[in-house]
Amino acid sequence: MNERQAQNDRAIAKHGSGPDTTLPIVVYVLHLAGIITGGLTSLVGVVIAYVYRGNGPAWLDEHYRYQIRTFWIALLYFGISGLLTLVLIGFLTWLAAVVWLVLRCVKGLKTLNEHRAPDHVDTWWV
Template identity: 70%
Template sequence: MSDNLQNDHVIIESPKPVDTTLPMVIYALYLASIVTGGLTALVGVVIAYVYQGKGPEWLDRHYRYQIRTFWIGLLYFCVSGVLMFVLIGFVLWLVAVVWLVIRCVKGFKGLQEKRSPDNLETWLV
């Protein structure tokens, strides 16, 4: 009879906690790209492409947000680089840096709150 009682107990495993270390590293790589000339951002976007689709939906949205941040940022920085010959590019480069910092901070905050980033499809912040 004791065997039957042991079989009636069901062990419920708690859901595995989601590791947000890698997306945080990607945001940090994006921030470091300001001083490395974009090299670390390239590493970050490769990581985002590799790990996209391998986690819960809210985490996958972060990877998508990071991929979009890379490509939109590349466009913004290239345009500002071309316009540096007209001197307005220096101001646009500074605006692009502020844009990148804001997007990374918003991403960090979303990761800490275990939710997807706000305004996933926007080109702004």
């Protein structure tokens, strides 16, 4: 991010007229609903994140990046859990993946509400 973009982001945040955060909130909720729908709503959410990333300030783009990474990492975690159900440990790893997903979405929603980028976007953990 260049200095001019950072100054624009700070000016927008200072005046309280920041970008609309409705779509990122919807994507987080779709990720959470994916727990119940078997990931179908998460798929819709990641498509929205791919379409809208790059269209806002840097901190908002980081949320879209965070949401995209959350989708792909969750897909891996739940896929591994599905395979591990054959040896019965998959139920525990599935529960751990659900907790991971909920924590990650709550963290993202919290920082989105503060109009800042999520911390540690590149992590595989929370």
